[in-house]
Amino acid sequence: MEIRRINEAYPIELLLQADPSKKLIQQYLERGKCYIGEEGGEIIGVFVLLSTRPETVELVNIAIEEHYRGKGFGKALVIGAINMAKEQGYKVIELGTGNSSIDQLALYQKCGFRIVGVDIDFFTAHYEEEIIENGIPCVDMIRLRQLL
Template structure:
């Protein structure tokens, strides 16, 4: 599948972005500061990721989402690997990603793609999200931070 940068003026795939991050305000804020990439199937956006420069030579992959009907087909891994390649091409030296302590599948995927756990931001989701987040029967409290040298 081809992955492309969303052009200025194109409608954001907000429903899809909200699958990975339930706060519309937070999503809008980082999408405005970063770059959004999408992949399509039959002229419908089925996958998305956002790259956000955070520090000199460092970029964060802040949102990765795939529509449910396309789960289990390797599309999430393709998106993550594409983000890594784009970051390298743009000259970044480090790519980071954060996910919830309850995001078991995502933690496995990111490690399979070469990311390593570098820390935990305790109570991140309690402090920054007004609604309780439950995933895989676990309360999402902490942000697990991962990183990869490029």
């Protein structure tokens, strides 16, 4: 898979698979850097890196097209994001995911992230519609971090 930065024509439908809020996506696209993963010229994944503090970047959205899931592309994108952050001189990469995002929590920890906190009621405070994943209400944001 080839990973490259894009500056326009963002794959909004793919970004919406990881974050159902168009408003929040637009906000972080304006401040962050969007990267796509391509296989055979087809966009199969996307992630956004957003500088949050000196030497710290946040992975705010990562998504893989459904028919490519479970084949290692998600892990390749996370590793790609980590490598991009290192190349850009960051010392810390952070991310947040829903308490109900069981597969994502496992993936991030396999890629070296560690749980560092919980933002209680994040999703109920920032999203108008209820989010349910794996039969679990998505209420809290689990915060993870990796030192680079």
